[in-house]
Amino acid sequence: MPQDAVTVEEVRDAQESFKTGFTSHEEKKFREAIEAFKSVASIHPFDENHLQKLEKNLKQGNFKLQQESLAYMGCAAEHLNQLLQKLDKDLWRQVPVDEQLSKIFKDWE
Numbered sequence: 001m002p003q004d005a006v007t008v009e010e011v012r013d014a015q016e017s018f019k020t021g022f023t024s025h026e027e028k029k030f031r032e033a034i035e036a037f038k039s040v041a042s043i044h045p046f047d048e049n050h051l052q053k054l055e056k057n058l059k060q061g062n063f064k065l066q067q068e069s070l071a072y073m074g075c076a077a078e079h080l081n082q083l084l085q086k087l088d089k090d091l092w093r094q095v096p097v098d099e100q101l102s103k104i105f106k107d108w109e
Helices: 008-026 030-042 050-060 065-086 099-108
Strands: none
Touching: 008 030, 008 065, 030 050, 030 065, 050 065
């Protein structure tokens, strides 16, 4: 397996962190949600500076905590999608996408 290949465990961890973040966001625990979403983006990062850039941009704006949580949620969702896309196709079926996440993503369409 190439060194930069995404693993099943990484995708599972990212998926669990995303679910935690989403649940925290729904419960209006925005700080906890942000931390969970950051952990998603930290798993097998494709751009080492992405989170720092996002944090800098959010600090420059006048955003409410809920809005920051949404920004991190979008970042985490995109990162989770990238992880899934980079996962070797033979390993894909070892990481069934959680039903709750499938519903969430479908509702976003």
